[in-house]
Amino acid sequence: MQEPDLSIEISSLKMESPLMLASGILGTSIDLLRRVFEAGAGAVVTKSVGYEQRTGYNNPTIVEVYGGYLNAIGLSNPGIKEFHKELSRSKIDDLPLVVSLFGADPLEFREMISLLDELEVKAYELNISCPHVKGFGAEVCQDSKLVGEIIEAVKTETQKPVFVKLSPNVTDIVHTAKLAEDTGADALTVANTFRAMAIDIETGRPILANKIGGLSGPAIKPIAVRCVYEIYQNVDIPIIGCGGVVDWEDAIEFFLAGATAIQIGTGIAYEGLSVFEKIKQGVKDYLIVKGKRSVREIVGLAHGFR
Amino acid sequence: MVSDKPRIVKVLDVREESQTVRSLIFEDDPCSKAKPGQFVMVWILGVDEIPMSISMTKADGLAGFTVRKVGEASAALFDMKVGSLLGVRGPYGKHFTNIIGDVMIVGAGTGLAPLMPLSEVLTQNLSSIYMIIGGKTIDEFVFVDRARATLSKTKSEIIITTEDGSYGTKGLATDAMEPILKERQIDMIYTCGPELMIKKVLEIAQEFSVPIQASLERIMKCGIGICGSCCIGRYRVCKDGPVFDSPKLEEIIDELGSFKRDHSGRVAMI
Structure with a gap:
């Protein structure tokens, strides 16, 4: 039998593999992003960049818990101008590079994109869902009017695909998803980490310096799968599933729920960079057993049941 | 759990x-x-x-x-x-791999910290050790007595250098490498300390075709290879290092001793 086809397209972004690197993991330098691409990622997303430089929170910024990791890095980033300089001096034309951006208002997003758009950035992902930084991220996601204004502003500034990364820390994620679609998003990344915390019982202290962070990893996978499933029933644009994918079975679940692509982040903490090739092989084997020629054939299949 | x-x-x-x-x-x-x-x-x-x-x-x-x-x-x-x-x-992180043979250790300041347990393992292997400890001035030295006690168990030599000549030989730690390398076949060089020193150690090691292992430092947040804060070239100091061998060091030689990233990820010259 012919080798199953893993290639997908999300808007104009063509990917050899539906497995992407999630934002916030290893996305600090182009060299590292390239390494992840060479390890088998179909596209790589940078760590979120904002208008101004931010040093982020003090450590501890990451702690392992049962079923995943908590993090509160605090959107540390070099600032858009410095980031632009770094992209300018790097060879990125052959890299399926998605730049993740965060900002407080439509103007910040527009200015960042107008600066980056001349470069070989293949797509943007709007991080309106970071769960632990005041004034950015999930606080934006809770304000429907603001979400719409940001997406519309960004779409007037660029022809490139715009993905919107949604927060699960809202009452109704489907509502935000529909709003993002209506205001011009080309795809949705579903979802981000969940607000959570861990306390050291010996000293009684919250472990993260920021006390509250975001939970990622296997513990959140069923919730993220549910988010993808519900959104798939209500929107037509592609969904990028994100949350706790560690092995190929996890990836298949997301495809069946309705994801066209999936992102891997915390999976790297458990499996290392070989996680991409391992999942790719597992997905191929599954497609062969199920008699499918392409991964595209299984997207949303879980919806066929009454 | x-x-x-x-x-x-x-x-x-x-x-x-x-x-x-x-x-x-x-x-x-x-x-x-x-x-x-x-x-x-x-x-x-x-x-x-x-x-x-x-x-x-x-x-x-x-x-x-x-x-x-x-x-x-x-x-x-x-x-x-x-x-x-x-x-x-x-x-x-990746540790030093010890060998049996004639080795050189080049360290300065608290860069000696990981080199001390290494020298203890190496003496158990009965390796001959040439240990070069450098510093700016006499007040900055740590671990010298411990090094002497450890190295007394094997055929070895300790060379002290200071930039101001207040202790040992006047000069840089790396100045003391060449005379030894010209005279003897050294099987491995281990180093840790200021990055410009490490870079010089690497260059001298390349000149004499001696393999090297160096322990590097970058700002770390997660420590487990996922956040990317400690990147150097395509490597993560916390997971792919902190100890790097010659092939990897040669790959990152442009970045080594020239720049690193601050807490925001912004590039800063060394």
């Missing part, structure tokens, strides 16, 4: 290594089994969590690290007393 959270330990002993350098000893089984060159993430409660090279391990479950007072976090560690509480995660 087991997860890799900080383990709270008590400081059992504080050793004065110099006016600005102290070693803290604590009991922790995983850290006591660390290999030379590995590091531990040390949580200074309410302040920060920073990577520290393990500078001492004992069979009875004790381990220690060595801190120089420089910033807020290291000053807080420096001021810890017997009985103070700390969190530790690890040990993490």
Whole structure:
């Protein structure tokens, strides 16, 4: 039998593999992003960049818990101008590079994109869902009017695909998803980490310096799968599933729920960079057993049941 | 359920290594089994969590690290007393691989921290060790007595260099390498210290075709290879290092000793 086809397209972004690197993991330098691409990622997303430089929170910024990791890095980033300089001096034309951006208002997003758009950035992902930084991220996601204004502003500034990364820390994620679609998003990344915390019982202290962070990893996978499933029933644009994918079975679940692509982040903490090739092989084997020629054939299949 | 959270330990002993350098000893089984060159993430409660090279391990479950007072976090560690509480995660990272043969160790300041347990392992292997310890001036030296005691167990030589000539030979640690390398076949060079010194050690090692292992330092946040803060070239110091061998060092030679990233990820010249 012919080798199953893993290639997908999300808007104009063509990917050899539906497995992407999630934002916030290893996305600090182009060299590292390239390494992840060479390890088998179909596209790589940078760590979120904002208008101004931010040093982020003090450590501890990451702690392992049962079923995943908590993090509160605090959107540390070099600032858009410095980031632009770094992209300018790097060879990125052959890299399926998605730049993740965060900002407080439509103007910040527009200015960042107008600066980056001349470069070989293949797509943007709007991080309106970071769960632990005041004034950015999930606080934006809770304000429907603001979400719409940001997406519309960004779409007037660029022809490139715009993905919107949604927060699960809202009452109704489907509502935000529909709003993002209506205001011009080309795809949705579903979802981000969940607000959570861990306390050291010996000293009684919250472990993260920021006390509250975001939970990622296997513990959140069923919730993220549910988010993808519900959104798939209500929107037509592609969904990028994100949350706790560690092995190929996890990836298949997301495809069946309705994801066209999936992102891997915390999976790297458990499996290392070989996680991409391992999942790719597992997905191929599954497609062969199920008699499918392409991964595209299984997207949303879980919806066929009454 | 087991997860890799900080383990709270008590400081059992504080050793004065110099006016600005102290070693803290604590009991922790995983850290006591660390290999030379590995590091531990040390949580200074309410302040920060920073990577520290393990500078001492004992069979009875004790381990220690060595801190120089420089910033807020290291000053807080420096001021810890017997009985103070700390969190530790690890040990993490790639360690030095020891060989049997004639080796050279080049270190300066607290860069000697991971090289001390290494030299102890190497003497057990009966390797001949040429140890070069450099510093700006006499007050900055740490571990010299410990090195002498360790190296007395094998055929070895300790060479001290200072930039101002106040102790040992006047000059840089790297100046002392060439005379030895011209005279003898050295099988491996181990180094840790200021990055410009490491770069020079690498260049001299390349000239004499001697393999090298160097322990590098970058700002670390997660310590487990996912956040990317400690990137150097295509590598992560916490996971692919901190000990790098010659092929990897040659790959990152443009970045080595020239720039690193601050907490925001912004590039800063060294």
